[in-house]
Amino acid sequence: xxxxxxxxxxxxxxxxxxxxxxxxxxxxxxxxxxxxxxxxxxxxxxxxxxxxxxxxxxxxxxxxxxxxxxxxxxxxxxxxxxxxxxxxxxxxxxxxxxxxxxxxxxxxxxxxxxxxxxxxxxxxxxxxxxxxxxxxxxxxxxxxxxxxxxxxxxxxxxxxxxxxxxxxxxxxxxxxxxxxxxxxxxxxxxxxxxxxxxxxxxxxxxxxxxxxxxxxxxxxxxxxxxxxxxxxxxxxxxxxxxxxxxxxxxxxxxxxxxxxxxxxxxxxxxxxxxxxxxxxxxxxxxxxxxxxxxxxxxxxxxxxxxxxxxxxxxxxxxxxxxxxxxxxxxxxxxxxxxxxxxxxxxxxxxxxxxxxxxxxxxxxxxxxxxxxxxxxxxxxxxxxxxxxxxxxxxxxxxxxxxxxxxxxxxxxxxxxxxxxxxxxxxxxxxxxxxxxxxxxxxxxxxxxxxxxxxxxxxxxxxxxxxxxxxxxxxxxxxxxxxxxxx
RNA sequence: GCCCCGAUGGUCUAGUGGUUAGGACACCACCCUUUCAAGGUGGUAACACGGGUUCAAUUCCCGUUCGGGGUACCA
Numbered sequence: 215x216x217x218x219x220x221x222x223x224x225x226x227x228x229x230x231x232x233x234x235x236x237x238x239x240x241x242x243x244x245x246x247x248x249x250x251x252x253x254x255x256x257x258x259x260x261x262x263x264x265x266x267x268x269x270x271x272x273x274x275x276x277x278x279x280x281x282x283x284x285x286x287x288x289x290x291x292x293x294x295x296x297x298x299x300x301x302x303x304x305x306x307x308x309x310x311x312x313x314x315x316x317x318x319x320x321x322x323x324x325x326x327x328x329x330x331x332x333x334x335x336x337x338x339x340x341x342x343x344x345x346x347x348x349x350x351x352x353x354x355x356x357x358x359x360x361x362x363x364x365x366x367x368x369x370x371x372x373x374x375x376x377x378x379x380x381x382x383x384x385x386x387x388x389x390x391x392x393x394x395x396x397x398x399x400x401x402x403x404x405x406x407x408x409x410x411x412x413x414x415x416x417x418x419x420x421x422x423x424x425x426x427x428x429x430x431x432x433x434x435x436x437x438x439x440x441x442x443x444x445x446x447x448x449x450x451x452x453x454x455x456x457x458x459x460x461x462x463x464x465x466x467x468x469x470x471x472x473x474x475x476x477x478x479x480x481x482x483x484x485x486x487x488x489x490x491x492x493x494x495x496x497x498x499x500x501x502x503x504x505x506x507x508x509x510x511x512x513x514x515x516x517x518x519x520x521x522x523x524x525x526x527x528x529x530x531x532x533x534x535x536x537x538x539x540x541x542x543x544x545x546x547x548x549x550x551x552x553x554x555x556x557x558x559x560x561x562x563x564x565x566x567x568x569x570x571x572x573x574x575x576x577x578x579x580x581x582x583x584x585x586x587x588x589x590x591x592x593x594x595x596x597x598x599x600x601x602x603x604x605x606x607x608x609x610x611x612x613x614x615x616x617x618x619x620x621x622x623x624x625x626x627x628x629x630x631x632x633x634x635x636x637x638x639x640x641x642x643x644x645x646x647x648x649x650x651x652x653x654x655x656x657x658x659x660x661x662x663x664x665x666x667x668x669x670x671x672x673x674x675x676x677x678x679x680x681x682x683x684x685x686x687x688x689x690x691x692x693x694x695x696x697x698x699x700x
Numbered sequence: 701g702c703c704c705c706g707a708u709g710g711u712c713u714a715g716u717g718g719u720u721a722g723g724a725c726a727c728c729a730c731c732c733u734u735u736c737a738a739g740g741u742g743g744u745a746a747c748a749c750g751g752g753u754u755c756a757a758u759u760c761c762c763g764u765u766c767g768g769g770g771u772a773c774c775a
Contacts, residue, residue: 261775456705459769503723671735
């Protein structure tokens with residue numbers, strides 16, 4: 215076995231990149247980086263019916279977005295090519311032949327229908343459905359060579375007669391399984407010549423010199439089956455680390471019905487990749503009380519031993535809170551870049567807009583937005599577009615009194631020499647004092663006139679960013695009753 | 701059914717054979733305040749249960765309960 219750490223992420227391309235998979239990839243990636251090891255990406259596409267090319271692309275795209283680069287695999291170095299299981303069929307066959315020759319595997323000519331029928335009978339008799347090992351002995355003698363060659367069959371593993379198989383797991387310690395009950399004569403190569411997961415994963419990890427298998431908890435129970443194959447082949451067994459699962463609010467395995475689980479969807483929903491990564495790394499791993507980590511800090515402090523053993527419930531609210539913190543600290547130019555296409559979809563163009571103006575717009579919105587979506591939508595009123603006035607806001611603030619204030623303010627604003635926050639603040643305060651009104655009584659109607667809503671960033675900064683022209687036009691529209699509610 | 705894993709506030713978690721059981725999110729209150737946020741301060745809230753071991757168990761052991769996973773020609 216290689217003395218250098220070699221780990222892998224081996225997703226099945228049967229959908230988008232799931233956050234659970236992303237976290238598994240992240241832990242593998244961190245472990246590799248921490249130990250100067252190699253991070254491999256392998257595509258487990260043996261499920262012909264469900265695997266799609268689009269999913270493969272989604273995995274690449276998701277990994278790249280999260281900045282989880284792989285050292286070996288598609289598009290990277292390929293010393294152990296190929297990295298798609300469906301392209302490795304000859305390799306699985308070579309080892310299967312070896313197993314066959316050593317009588318650690320045998321061909322089973324039972325058809326899927328016959329198998330199903332037997333299972334049904336067993337259930338009817340109150341037994342647990344199981345393969346009865348009917349082809350375990352040299353029954354092939356009853357078949358001619360021609361028949362053997364032409365008949366569709368599977369290759370089954372000849373499970374060890376008995377004994378205990380111990381899975382050495384970094385997190386759970388030594389987990390013992392009784393091989394008599396846990397390892398049956400399971401299918402290695404399916405009737406269509408494609409290997410099953412439990413077999414392919416062994417051959418791949420062994421031939422790719424994987425030293426540590428870091429994967430989801432759901433694979434722990436299958437590990438003894440895999441170890442039995444390593445042993446039958448005399449291959450070195452890697453070190454295992456089974457990660458706790460990620461659950462939904464109802465404590466069942468996290469799935470679509472609990473909310474977003476696709477990495478791409480999180481991106482589309484306006485999350486920053488570093489926020490998702492930071493949230494994910496804290497799901498099952500911790501370093502004291504620290505909540506926020508830079509990539510360098512994660513690598514620096516990561517260790518398998520510090521992983522948590524119990525499953526974790528995915529908390530969307532906490533992810534959002536983290537995203538807001540990352541949004542606040544994000545480079546403003548980068549945010550503008552990310553926002554531009556979103557604004558474009560909303561019909562807003564930043565063409566010709568001053569960079570400083572855009573930065574200021576983002577500044578006023580960033581601490582009241584949990585996602586880029588909220589940020590993009592929240593900026594609508596800053597652009598010269600017709601506003602959709604919130605009916606409740608209009609009713610509450612554009613009253614006779616409110617309108618009267620706005621009317622009185624109109625002239626003063628038009629006459630304002632320097633249109634900036636300081637001057638605007640002075641103007642409003644002087645006016646309110648003069649009228650003996652509370653600031654809120656004059657600012658709230660103004661807010662509704664300028665933004666169509668009762669809540670917004672500070673009024674002075676909003677007006678300053680709107681500029682005198684647009685501000686006055688909106689004021690006039692409201693004063694003339696030209697208000698479109700929505 | 702059988703096998704395996706797990707259990708600290710609602711959620712993510714820190715932690716210890718003797719602690720006022722700590723932090724974060726969420727929630728509540730107050731402060732700030734032109735609204736909404738953000739920010740600040742404070743608060744409600746947890747060691748699943750039963751047995752052991754021990755001077756002392758949240759911590760170690762066993763059992764129970766509950767949760768999760770596996771038991772495919774899915775991965």
